[in-house]
Amino acid sequence: MREVLEALTATRGVLVAALLSEDGFVVEEARKEGAPEPGLLSARAVTVLGTAKALGQTLGQQALEEVMVEYPEGALLLAPLPGYHLLLFLEGVRSLGRARLALKRALPQLWEALA
Template sequence: MREALEALKATQGVRVAALLSEDGFVVEEVREEDTPEPGLLSARAATVLGTAKALGQTLGQEGLEEVMVEYPEGALLLVPLPGHHLLLLLDGVRSLGRVRLALKRWLPQIAEALT
């Protein structure tokens, strides 16, 4: 698990990579020193994912692949996993393509480690 988070964090543009429990507790994290602690973000991130899932159900959509929130100085990417979710804090949306490619490589290993 740690290896996958470190690899995701090493992707250009990723400032924080954290695995969070479904109820918002930090399981594992890798981050730059000057970034917010995932523990401060985790409960709110769980709420965002729950809201996004409920919105999808209202729209007749099954499942949720990811939620991306863009801010003037960065972006937050949330990816649901079995009983958990992955939180990635990016330096901006210009890094999103690289990050999504890294996710395609590492998400299967993370999901497998969680089962």
């Protein structure tokens, strides 16, 4: 798992990659020097995912694939995994395309590591 997270943080613009438990605890993390501590983001990030899932259910959507939240200082990309959540913190929205592509490529490895 650690190798997959490190590969994600090797993507230009990705500052943090963290695997979170469903209740918001950091299970594993990789981050660049000076990046925010994943533990400071994790519990609230899980709340964001829960809210997004509930909104999707209200709209009749079957499943949530990912959530992106943009801030002036960076962007947060969240993706649900079986029994876990993945958190990526990006330098900004300019990095979103690269981060999403890296995430799509990493998903099979993530699923395998969690099986």
